[in-house]
Structures are given as structure tokens and as C-alpha cells.
Amino acid sequence: MNKYICLLPLLRTIYLVGLLLLMIGLLSGCHSSTTQQPGLWPLYSQGLRQAKYVDLTHTITPNMPRGKAFEPVRFARTPNPFTQQPFDYPTEGVGITSYTLTTDQLGTQLDPPAHWTPDYPAIDELPPTFTLRPLVVISIVEQLQRQPGYHLQVTDIQAWEKQHGFIPEGSVVFVRSDWSKRWADPRLAQGPVFAGVSLKALQWLHGQRRILFHGHEPLETDTTTERVGETWLLRQGYTQAEGVCNLDQVPPTGALVAIGYPKFGGGTGGYARFVAICPADWPYGTSIDVTKESPLPRQAKPLHWDQAAGMRVR
Numbered sequence: 021m022n023k024y025i026c027l028l029p030l031l032r033t034i035y036l037v038g039l040l041l042l043m044i045g046l047l048s049g050c051h052s053s054t055t056q057q058p059g060l061w062p063l064y065s066q067g068l069r070q071a072k073y074v075d076l077t078h079t080i081t082p083n084m085p086r087g088k089a090f091e092p093v094r095f096a097r098t099p100n101p102f103t104q105q106p107f108d109y110p111t112e113g114v115g116i117t118s119y120t121l122t123t124d125q126l127g128t129q130l131d132p133p134a135h136w137t138p139d140y141p142a143i144d145e146l147p148p149t150f151t152l153r154p155l156v157v158i159s160i161v162e163q164l165q166r167q168p169g170y171h172l173q174v175t176d177i178q179a180w181e182k183q184h185g186f187i188p189e190g191s192v193v194f195v196r197s198d199w200s201k202r203w204a205d206p207r208l209a210q211g212p213v214f215a216g217v218s219l220k221a222l223q224w225l226h227g228q229r230r231i232l233f234h235g236h237e238p239l240e241t242d243t244t245t246e247r248v249g250e251t252w253l254l255r256q257g258y259t260q261a262e263g264v265c266n267l268d269q270v271p272p273t274g275a276l277v278a279i280g281y282p283k284f285g286g287g288t289g290g291y292a293r294f295v296a297i298c299p300a301d302w303p304y305g306t307s308i309d310v311t312k313e314s315p316l317p318r319q320a321k322p323l324h325w326d327q328a329a330g331m332r333v334r
Contacts, residue, residue: 068297072305076194076264076277076294077128078203080119082330084127085209087239094120095331108325115323115332124289125239128263130281135288136254143287146259153232154191155277155296157270161198164215171216171242174224184273187229192261192277199237200265209239216242219249226258235261235294261292269304270296 057065078084082093097106098116107116124143125131133140158180163170172195177187187193197215202208217236225231239262241249253260276297281290298305321334 069308070300072298072300072302072307074266074269074296074298074305076266076270076296077292078200078263078265080121080127080291083206085203085206085239086123086126088210090125091122093122093126096120097325109322117332121291124284124287124291125262126289126291128265128292128294129261130279130290130292131250131254131260131262132288132290133254133257133259134286136251140254140257142285143281143290144283144285146281150232150259150279152276152278154188155270155275156187156191156193156231157196157267157272157275158193159196159267159272160215161196164197169213169215169243171218172221173218174220177221177224180272187225187231189230190232191229192233192235192279193225193231194235194261194264194267194270194277195237196267197237198268200263200267203265212243214238214240214243216240217249218242219252222249222253226253226256233259233261235264237264237267239263261294264294266296271298271302274299275302 080093082095084093086093096118097108098118099106100112103112105111107114109115125135130143130146132143132146134142134145158172158177160170160172160176163176181187195215195217199208199215215236215238217234219242222234222241225234241247241253241260241262250260278295278297279292280294281292284290296305300307319334323332323334325331326333
């Protein structure tokens with residue numbers, strides 16, 4: 021009996037040490053749980069922060085390509101109503117610009133269905149869920165080398181799927197033609213021959229794969245006089261992107277597309293910004309570098325008004 025009594029202090033010590041270790045473990049567990057990132061933040065820190073970003077958007081300028089029906093774009097230095105001097109750095113210490121944009125069908129854009137029918141949403145009525153989607157890029161560059169003015173066909177989509185797998189439901193499909201590589205020519209959009217997307221291909225993408233919308237590099241969907249593709253799309257309640265670029269710098273699968281556009285009330289069209297978010301090991305694009313983003317770096321040359329260009333340049 022006495023030998024067991026002698027063991028009591030040791031057992032008590034073991035118990036207290038064990039209890040202390042248990043409390044330390046619980047406290048460390050609570051600490052680690054509080055430092056874990058909440059919600060969707062891990063998606064950013066573990067994926068999007070390391071990704072490569074490729075801009076698929078043309079810059080709006082006064083001499084950019086436009087359709088024959090539209091007047092030129094004009095930029096001007098906004099005048100100060102009190103001094104009658106233009107808001108410019110040497111005179112007013114600040115730059116303010118006025119933009120005369122003669123159409124909402126200009127440059128890289130997103131067409132809402134209200135562009136063709138008042139019964140469907142305008143640009144400001146599109147849902148916020150358009151913000152981020154899987155991106156599919158289907159190239160018809162080789163077909164265009166054999167046949168200028170080639171239009172995407174259902175067989176091209178099926179051949180793409182044999183190589184890459186099914187197109188995800190709700191994704192965005194951009195058709196690469198490299199038409200945008202000639203964007204420096206202001207007469208580009210007035211040419212009668214350009215790469216397009218056939219009506220059957222559009223119907224197949226929406227009917228069979230239930231995509232969100234498609235996009236193409238030219239400023240029109242097809243070369244038919246009736247504009248059958250755009251007519252069918254928008255009168256069925258679908259949207260489409262036009263004037264996208266840099267699709268040669270985006271993988272056919274595995275990327276996302278970020279979508280932004282101004283909310284013009286009752287807008288029948290919209291200037292859009294599309295950015296492809298590509299895997300971290302993709303050779304093209306720009307990675308996030310917070311040291312160069314806030315504050316942004318000083319540029320080698322200052323902005324100044326160029327009368328010949330009709331805009332501020334460096």
C-alpha cells in the first residue's frame with residue numbers, strides 16, 4: 021500500500037504535465053484557426069496571385085478602326101469654366117479630358133441583347149455573375165491561311181474538343197483569328213472580308229454546350245448582309261464580345277477571363293475590358309507585384325497633349 025502512496029506525487033505530476041500539454045495544443049489550434057484565411061481569400065493567395073494576366077482589350081484612341089456608319093472619336097482637354105484655360109498640367113496643375121464617343125459599338129466591347137431588341141437586358145442590367153468565367157480559345161488561324169474570310173464551323177469546335185475536352189458550361193469562348201494584329205490600320209473595320217463565326221457554330225455553342233457568350237476579334241460577327249449571327253444571338257437573349265485581341269497569348273484551355281464594362285443606363289452596347297488570367301507557368305502575361313502597383317512607378321516620360329494625335333501621349 022505504501023509503495024502506491026509513494027507513486028501519487030509522480031502520477032499527479034504526469035497528470036498536470038499532460039493537462040498542460042493539452043491546453044497548449046488547444047491554444048495553438050485556436051491560434052492557427054484564427055490565422056487561416058477566410059472565405060475565398062485562399063483562392064487569391066494560392067492561385068490568382070501567382071497567375072499571369074494578359075490584357076485582351078484594345079486602347080480607345082481617336083484614330084482607332086470603326087465602322088463606316090460611325091463618326092470619328094474625339095478627345096479634348098476639358099476647359100476650366102472659371103479661367104477658360106484647358107485643364108492641363110502646365111496651366112491648371114491637373115489633367116482632365118473630355119471624350120466624344122460617337123457610338124457604343126466601338127473597339128473592344130460587350131453587346132447586350134438590348135442592342136437588337138428592347139425586350140431583353142441592356143448593358144446595365146447584365147448580372148454581376150458575368151465577372152469571372154472559364155475561358156476557351158478556339159483558333160481558326162490555319163483555316164484563314166487557306167481561305168480568307170473563313171467563319172468558325174461546328175466541325176472546328178468538335179475538332180477542338182477532341183483535342184482538349186468538352187467546353188465547360190457557362191464558359192466564355194473566344195475565337196482567335198489574329199485579325200486584331202492589323203489594328204493599327206484605321207480602315208481595318210471597313211474591309212468587306214474578315215474572319216467570322218457561322219450561325220450554326222453559334223447555335224451549337226449555346227445549344228449543346230450552354231456557354232455564357234462567345235467573342236471574336238473583328239467588329240462584326242459575320243459577313244452576311246443580314247448579319248444573321250448577331251441577329252439570332254441578341255434576339256434570343258444572348259450577349260457577345262467583339263474586338264478582342266491578344267488571343268495568341270492565351271492558352272486554349274485552363275485560363276479564366278475577368279470581365280468589366282461601364283453601366284450605362286439603358287445602354288445598348290458597352291466598351292469592355294477583358295483580361296485573361298492564365299496559369300503561373302504560362303510564358304505570356306504579367307504577374308502581380310505589389311511593390312510596383314501601389315504606388316505605381318514613375319514613367320520615363322510625362323504625359324503631354326499632342327495636337328496631331330488628338331490626345332495625350334508620352
